[in-house]
Amino acid sequence: MSAPLVSVSYVSTATAPFDDERLADLLTQSRRSNHAHDLTGMLLYRRGRFFxxxxxxxxxxxxxxxxxxxxxxxxxxRILLSERIDERRFTEWTMGYEPIGVPTTAAPEGFRDTFDDLESDDDDDATIRAVRELTVWFRARTLAGTALREKEDAR
Known part of the structure; x- marks a missing residue:
């Protein structure tokens, strides 16, 4: 019988800013290590915060x-959600990454501009919903981007 699968979602603060080169190095290291240890997942980085x-x-x-x-x-x-899972949600990525730009205009109402709302001490259910929303957003956005690049490559 294989080991049980788990999923852990966390946030952290970078001790120093990450530029594109430093993020690329982190992703290369993470992907190599994750592949060797049978790990998959996703990473978001914005304004000095990791999710x-x-x-x-x-x-x-x-x-x-x-x-x-x-x-x-x-x-x-800070661990936001730790759970056993029956199947992986990120089978395609040893470490999927999506750059998130900083908007130049005010964000629309309800738009998640930071990861701060993920850390509410008042409402664990809201935190879990937010984690799951980000996960779905990431998968949809990344898969759509992959499909678009494949379509453009086929031309």
Whole structure:
């Protein structure tokens, strides 16, 4: 019988800003390590904050979360959602990444501009809903972008 699968969603604060080159290095390292440890997931970075979903065998996810807590690139690591899963949601990505630009105009009402609302101490259900919304948004946006690039490549 295979090890149970878990999914952990967390937020953290970068101890120093990440530019495109530093993010690319982090993604290369993460993808190589995640592939070796049978982990999949997604990463969002915006304004010095990380939001990440990791999924895979429980021991591997727990080991990586311990390493992230000790990593001097992160501070204020906070687990938002930890759950057993029957199947992976990010089978396509050892570490999917979506750049999020900083808007030049005011965000529309209800638009999530930061990850701050994910950390509400008042409403765990709202936090779980927000985590799941971000997960669905990421998958839809990334899969649509992949389909568009494949269509353009076919021309």
């Amino acid at each position: 990440q979903v990791l999924e895979g065998p429980q021991d591997a996810v727990e080991h990586l979360m311990d390493a992230i807590r000790r990593d001097d690139r992160h501070s204020d690591v």
